[in-house]
Amino acid sequence: MASTSPRLSSSGGDPSSPLLPSPASPSSAPSGGPLGRLTSLRGAARFIRRTGSRRLMREPSVAVRETAAEHLEERQTEWAYSKPVVVLDVLWNLAFVAVAAAVLAASLGEDPAVPLRVWIAGYVLQCLLHMLCVTVEYRRRSREADQEGAGDGDFKPRLSIVFLAFDVFFVVFCVALACVIGIAVCCCLPCIIAILYAVTDQQEGASEEDINNLSKFKFRTMGDQDKLVAGIAAPVGGVMTECGTNPRVEHILSAEDAECCICLCPYEDGAELRELPCNHHFHCSCIDKWLHINATCPLCKFNIVKSNLGREEV
Template identity: 30%
Template sequence: MRPPSSSSSSLSSSAMPAPGGGGGGGGRMSAFTMRAVARMSRARWFIFLRRVYQYQNGPRSDLGSNPFNSPGWLALELGVIVAQMVLTTAVVATSPAELPAWPLRLWVAAYNVGNVLSLPLLYWRHRHSSAAAGGRGDALSGDLEMHGANDALRDRSYLMNKARAFLELFFAMWFVMGNVWVFDARLGSFSRAPRLYALCISLLAWNAVVYSLPFLLFLLLCCFVPMVGYALGYNMNSASVGRGASDEQLAALPRWRFKEPADVPRDREHDDQECCICLAQYREKEEVRQLPCTHVFHLKCVDRWLRIISSCPLCKQELK
C-alpha cells in the first residue's frame, strides 16, 4: 500500500535532511519574519512615521491633516518641554560655583525662554486641531475652518504661524551659537563647569536629532523599508494604509473543512495540497477558505492576511 502523502513527506524529511539545516526550519523562519514585518507595518509608530513623511513631502492643507497636531504627539512635545525646563533649572540651580569661559548660563536661560514661549503655541495647535477635527462632522463649519472663510480665525492662524516660524528660527540660530560656545577647544574650560557643559551638550544632541528627523525618515521609508520589502517579497507600505478587508467581506467568502482530494470542489486543482502562506499541507477537517480568484488557503492564515491587505497573496486580485 502507498502511504498517505503527509506521512511520506514527514518520513522523507526526517530521513533526508535538507541542505543548509532543513527546509522546514527555513520556512518557519520565513513565516516568522513575515509575521514580524506585518505587525511592524501595522504598528501605530510606523503608520505615524508614514503620515509624517507624506505630510512633509505633500500638500499641507488643513491643521487636522498634520500628524504633529495629533493629541499623542502634542502630549509628547509637552512632556519633552517640561522635562527640559525642569532639568535646566535644576542643573543651573545646583551649579552656582561653576565658572564657564563662555556665558553658558545665558544660553541655557534663553533656551528656557524659548521653551516657555512654545507652551502657548502648543496650546493653540491643540485648540485648532481639535476644532478642525470636530468640524468635519458639520459640512458648513468644516468648510469655514478648513478653507479659512472665517477671517478672525485666519488672522489668528497667520499670526501664530508667524510666531512659530520666528521661534523655530531663534532655536536654529541658538543651536549654532551653542555649538560655537560649547565646542570651542581654544579655552578648554570643561573642567571649570562640568555640569553646565554636560547639560548644554545634551540639549545640543537632542536638537541635532530633531533637526535630522526628515533625513532619518527618508532613510527609513525610502531606503530601508523598500529593501526589506524586496528581500521578503512583502509590501510594508501597502499594509499600513488601511487596505484590510472588513468582517462583512470575510464572512461573504466561502469556507469548508478540508477533505480528501476526491471530495474537494471541482473548481479547485487537485495538486493544490498546501497553503502558500504558512507552507504547511492541509490536514483532514482543517478549515480552509476560497477567494474569488478560486485560490484556497488556511482559514486563519488568509483571514490574517486579508485583514492586512484585501487581495490574494498569489495573484494579487482584490476582493470585491
C-alpha cells in the first residue's frame, strides 16, 4: 500500500487529455484493474468540471440573447394581433367571402365543365376559418392582457395621467413659444428696420440751391415744316431750348428720348425740363421731387452734390 501512493500521484494524466493515462507511468496497473478504473473516473470528473465551468461562462450571454429574441418575438406577435391589424384582416377576408358569395349567386344557372363552385366554396370556408381563428386568438390575448393588468390597475391610470400631463405641457409650451416669437417679431421689426436704416449709408437729398444750379430747358415739338427747314429726315420728338442763355442752346431729341423716365409721360409742347450733369433730362416737377429725397440721377446714379463740390474745389 505504501508503494501505491507515488503511482497515484504520477498517474494523474495529461491535463489536455484527462481520460488517458500518463505516458510517464508505464508500470501502472492495467485499465481493467481497480486502480486504472479509479484514474479514469477522476479524469472524467475533471473533464466534466471544466466543460461545466465553460458552460457557466457562456450562460449569461446566451441568456441575454434568448431574452432579446423572446422580447422581439413578443413584440411581433403583439403587433400581429393588435386591434387595427385584426380588424383589417377580418375585413379583407370578409370582402373575399362577400365577392365569392356574389359570384356563386350570379352563376347558379351556369353549368361549368370544371367544378369551380367547389373550389370557391372551399376558399370561402378557408376564409371563414381564418377569421374565426384570428378572432379567437385576439380574444384570448386580450383576456390574458386584462388579467395581467389587473394587478397593477391602479398604477397604469396614474402613469397615463402623468404622460398626458407631459404631452399637454409640451403642446402648450410649443404654442406659447410660437406666439411669443410672432409677437416679438411684430413688435421688434420696426425697431430693427429703424436701426438698419440708421446704420446703412443713406443718400442725402440735394438742397434747393443745388437743384436751381442745374440747367433748365423748354421743350418744343417740331412739325413737318420745321423738320424741312432744319433739314432733318430722321424721326424727331422735339427740341430742348435752354432758358436764360444768349445765344440759345438747343438739343434735338429723338422720338424715343422725348419722354420723362420718372413719370413715363412724353414731353408736351412748352414743358419745362431739367438736365443733370450726366446729360439725362426729366420733367422739372418730377426731378425736383426726386432730388430733394435722393441727390442721384434715377438712371445712372450720378451724384449731383458731389459733382458740385468737386467743381467748387477745382
